[in-house]
Amino acid sequence: MSEMLQYSQNPRTAFRRMDGKGVLIVIDRQELHALNPVGARVWELARDRSLEAIAIQIQAEFEVGAERALSDVTSFIERMVDLGAIQPSRSGTAGVGS
């Protein structure tokens, strides 16, 4: 069983879907961000899932190629981690996620 990173929403955030897009607040930074529909969906999928699991779901829902989905999801998640909106954690499971 290999150890891999999984990603979860930081509970110290607020989020709502509005008109298909997402509005996200990082409470501790008092920052508000607008997410486009794909970003909003990535955010919703970030519940103890790996990058790969999230990318597979995005690929299926938005009809993009596997390579591009993984690349874009990776850079977006990295940005969200920098902003304190998503938290990585180590996990012993490598599944697609719950």
Add this chain to the structure above:
Amino acid sequence: MTAESFLAKASAWRLLAQKVDFATQPVSAMIEIADRCNENCVHCYQIQGQKGEMSTEEIFGILEELASMGVLFLTISGGEPTLRHDFLEIVEKARELQFAVKVYSNGLRVNQAMAESLAGLAVQEFQTSLYSHRAEVHDWVTRVPGSFDKTVDAVRYLIANGVKVVMKSPLMSFNVQEYEDYIAFVTGLGADYQFDSEINPREGGERDPTSLRISAGERTALRKDPRVIPDGTQKPAAPPLAAPPCGACKGNVHIEANGELRPCTLLEVKVGDALDPAGLAKAFHEDPTAQGIRSLSWGDHHGCRDCDLRAYCQRCFANARKESGDALGPYASACARARSKYEAVHGSVEVQARAGEGEQEPSATMGPYRELSIGRLQAISDTLSERDEELRQRFAWVQSTPKAAPPEVSARPGQLVQLRRPGRKQRGPELIPAQRKEEQSRR
């Protein structure tokens, strides 16, 4: 599809205003969860103990509906919300539902443990009222000895635990002289501050609190201080006639302690019931009174639509109704505020009476106004049309019988005043705590 394309940072309301049509999408809600308070503030517009309160389960159900409606910003208020035994459960539920939660409380019951809980739940902001940097003045306002110390202790606990605190104070005739000391005190605690110079009539229409309003000269002077109003001397843009005069029934859901929906906290007009079996969303969107309020624009306000001070005016349906008996017409306190705002921008204001009236005619204190030249205004006629009459017929809530204006009170520090407290019989005269000598000598 790039990371940047997912993400755009901007100020909350500007961003939301760009993205959201507030007429169809509420983004914020205020829920008053308690119909009681452990303070008895001299100026309070609320009268507690007459509505009743919802159960925990009912409130949870409402929060779930608000979340599904797309509401993001939630203010939990009262009365005093912390008086409910389930206060923290309600905050916890709101955070589970991913609301950005603000709590508006007097802080009397916030101890270290509650501050830790609120910090742990990632409350976005704790708002509290402190009416002076001097304990004797604050305690006189609240009529609760020791309330100043308890509120300040609460602020210290919250800030030590990393919760953002905003201390709010209405500026009234007895505390306006000391607002600079207030700013220094509050910022010294590490809190932000927010002033309001509007004092509203009470629920039911009693106008006693309005005798505590500051003078026109004080209001103009405050507008020139950027620590009070950052852009108070900049000329605002006039709203188009098709624009709504305020946000009532738009963008925000206001829920009273018993579940009644109202356009806002001040306008005592029922626009549905949050506990309606057909659902909160249906009540919010389809209530005929709410739809009517939503449809009203500046163009539906006789007098105001002809006034050159529209850009400076922040008229309010509720206060218009309570002061003049007509929610869709000019009323004296809004006109006075607009003139103060105009004066802060242009330096001076001279108002001429309407043609055929003496300069001291009371009507000159009320608009509409025509700007003859910069700094020179003339009161003009308030012309009503058939449509105005039609609106009055269509919307029963527009008209009311206003209660008598309160007697002129000189509520200044060190003076003896007779004031009615909310929900109480009139008591004997009260002494407003005097300013300290060293503070007087500094001015």
